Amino acid sequence: MSMFGAVDLSSFAPKSGATPADAPAGGAQGTASGALVVDMDASTLRQVAEGSAQVPVVVVLHTPRSQVSTDLAALLERLAGEYAGRFQLARVNVDTAPEVAQALQATAVPTVVALLAGQPVPMFQGSAPEEQLRALLDQLLEVAERNGITGRIAVEAPAEPNEPEETPVEREAREAIERGDWAGAEAVYDHAIAQAPADDSLQAARNQIRLLARMDGQDPAALLAAADAPGADLEAQLAGADAALTLGDINACLGRALEVVRSHTGDDRERARVRLLELFDVIGAATPEVARARRQLATLLY
Known part of the structure; x- marks a missing residue:
């Protein structure tokens, strides 16, 4: 906040x-x-x-x-x-x-x-x-x-919720998050993905938990300042992308992550690419910003 x-x-x-x-x-x-x-x-x-x-x-x-x-x-x-x-x-x-x-x-x-x-x-x-x-x-x-x-x-009696009932996986992950156990929540989804590897929603949920865990207790403004500081390392630059997304600036998030991919090579580039794909899941594969960023990523890599 x-x-x-x-x-x-x-x-x-x-x-x-x-x-x-x-x-x-x-x-x-x-x-x-x-x-x-x-x-x-x-x-x-x-x-x-x-x-x-x-x-x-x-x-x-x-x-x-x-x-x-x-x-x-x-x-x-x-x-x-x-x-x-x-x-x-x-x-x-x-x-x-x-x-x-x-x-x-x-x-x-x-x-x-x-x-x-x-x-x-x-x-x-x-x-x-x-x-x-x-x-x-x-x-x-x-x-x-x-x-x-x-x-x-004047509040009337609450209407019946329209949201679907919480699944056992969602409940177990939520309980882990409420305990502050981010690793446990991620493990819940890791297990679920192993059982249903074709379920893209499980992958997106796990990546969202990873983002929330990375941002837990962090000041987005401080992370952005660190990412823009001269000599910022790979993790600091990727944290800047996380911070931008936390503040609701999707274009800045994707732009920062793409720049990390562009400016690194070898294993560092691969780590940045994987993080960018996770951010795609969190934002939503069908959004126009993600579709545009996917094309830019393909241009950078190929």
């Missing part, structure tokens, strides 16, 4: 006797109308912002081209349900609503911004562990309460 804008949420505590400009006198309390999760674009930005005078709004700017974005949006949607309407989640697909990303000054995806009484409050860029994300949400709600924004979205 990369904090940006250096905005301390505590700085939005109200001055003595003050309430947000758009909030009703005495604070915005009670039950608010509207959906718990909304898809926001330029046509609904004003409406959502106005609603933030009653209920805090958490805006996630994402792209379906990035697995990191997709996972973060799904996690926030689940948390919105668990918080039972204490905040509204607004999803912004930056591919179809770039003007909203520009209005919120988002420079990378995924990006998360809060709205309090129409005022944007930068929260973070990139991914965030669930525990840390809950802490940020709790902090946001405390600030909202001090500003008199204590309304709730």
